[in-house]
Amino acid sequence: MSERKVRMSWALLIVGLVIASLNLRPALAGVSPVLDEIMGDLGLSAAGGGAITTVMVICLGVLGPLAPLLARRFGLDRTLMAGLLILAAGVVLRSAGSVPALYVGAAVSGTAIGIMNVAMPGVVKQHFPSRIGLFTSVYVSGLVLGAAAMSGLAVPLERATGYGWREVTAMAAIPAVLAAVLWLPQALRRPVARSVAPRPFRVLLRSRVTWFVTSYMGLQSLTFYIMLAWVPTIFQDAGLPADQAGYMLGLTHLAQVAATLTVPVLAGRARSQVPHVTVATLLTIAGYVGLLLAPAAAPWLWMVILGLGQGAAIALALLIITLRAPDPTSVTALSAVAQSVGYTLAALGPLLIGVLYQSSGGWTLPLLVGLGVCVLQLPAGYLAGRPMPPVEEEKAGPVGQRMDETPARHL
Structure with missing residues (x-):
């Protein structure tokens, strides 16, 4: 292949x-x-x-483990493209305008996102083994940019086009189809052969490291999805107009980009990710406290602080998953365990907060519960981010790979 074709293939x-x-x-x-x-x-x-988001996140967690099975049969690239096409179908169905279609479409969309979530760390390990920190940063930044764009533009799109919620939410199918077309050249290639047999899930489940990573993944996801589902409503109840409330959610996603662009690169080079995890959690706590005490006093400030904390947290969770396994197959398996259990836990958040809000008649109790979850993130992050002692490494096998050796090899 000529140098020009290689560059074009790399760019694509x-x-x-x-x-x-x-x-x-x-x-x-x-x-x-x-x-x-x-x-x-x-x-x-x-x-x-609140159950709309809950249904999506439950399917995201419970059905995410389909990804390793699909990847083993069809390859990671084809699995990712299938997830994009399923997502487009689910988004369109969800926008059909009836309650059954709303929840069934949400379930289909959540399943597709779960498959792609689990596959993505393996895709990075497969295509960019020497630049894991950098390309983890790239794809996590894309993740939060997509969230920022949709959350910030949904209400303005309604007003500019005259469409309702059905048409605006259905627009999320367009970039999914575009991405599937762009990923087609990767999917048409022969799947990468596995150099080792896949590790059974029971090996992962016996490793303490798996559960440390899973706990951190779940708790940071729980605090994130609470905010994702309810931030606009919190601000509207505090007196902000609907469009400004939507902008607040978009702003917190934009603030996340600053963290996701830098934290994986820096943390991936470090022997321990504990300092990064600690700072991320403290920022998230500060954002929750601001929303609890004075949501309308400095909404932009609270959203920037919250975004920096939550952006760093998700980037660290996904980076740790990728660094802790030696090959794409093992990364996908660890990703499936951590994300399926983690997101199933996270799915309880929006529904629980909705119930607490409805029963208490305000946001004090729901936000106090969310704040308590943030506090639990600190010990979970410490256990997930610390380097393992040598004896633990030998017992845990590939999942317990030394974190001070992996960055030197991959970054």
């Missing part, structure tokens, strides 16, 4: 990765800015409205 791979990553959150982030409209149109309660 990177563009495809970026566009695919942009599709990992819009289907989720596009619900909350128009949630009041959806609830009013379809006659849903606050708990029913």
Whole structure:
């Protein structure tokens, strides 16, 4: 292959990765800015409205483990493209305008996102083994940019086009189809042969490291999805107009980009990720406290602080998953365990907060519960981010790979 073709192939791979990553959150982030409209149109309660996100995140967690099975049969690249096409179908179905279609479409969309979430760390390990920190940064930044775009533009798109929530939320199918087309050259290639037999899940489940990583993944996801589902409503109840409330959610996603662009590169070079995890959690706590005590006093400040903390947290969780396994197959398996259990835990957040809000009549109790989850993130992050002692490394095998050796080899 000529040098020019190699460069074009490399560029297409990177563009495809970026566009695919942009599709990992819009289907989720596009619900909350128009949630009041959806609830009013379809006659849903606050708990029913929160259940839209809950259904998606449950499927994201419970059905995410399909990804290793699909990757083993069809390859990671084809699995990723299939996830994009399923996502487009689910988003369109969710926008059909009936309650059954809303929840079934949410389930299909959540399943697709779960498959792609699990596959992505393996895709990075497969295509960019010497630049894991950099390309983890690239795809996690794409993830939060996609969320920022949909959450910030949903209400302005309604006003500019005259469309309702059905048409605006259905627009998330367009970038999914585009990404599938761009990823087609990767999917048409023969799947990469495995150099080692896949490790059974029971080996992963016996490793303490798996559960440390899973706990951190779940708790940081729980605090994230609480905010994703309810931030616009919190600000509207504090007196902000609907469009400004949507902008607040978009702002926190934009602030996440600053963290996701830098934290994986820096943390991937470090022997221990504990300092990075600690700072990320403290920033998240500060954002929750601001929303609890004075949401309308400095909304931009709270959202920037919260975004920096949550952006760093998700980037660190995904980076640790990728660094802890030796090859794409093992990364995908560890990713499946951590994300399936983690996101299933996270799915309880929006529904629980909706129930607490409805029963208490305000945001004090729900935000105190969310703050308590943030505090639990600190010990979970410490256990997930610390280097393992030598004896633990020998017992844990590939999943317990030394974190001070991996960055030197991959970055």
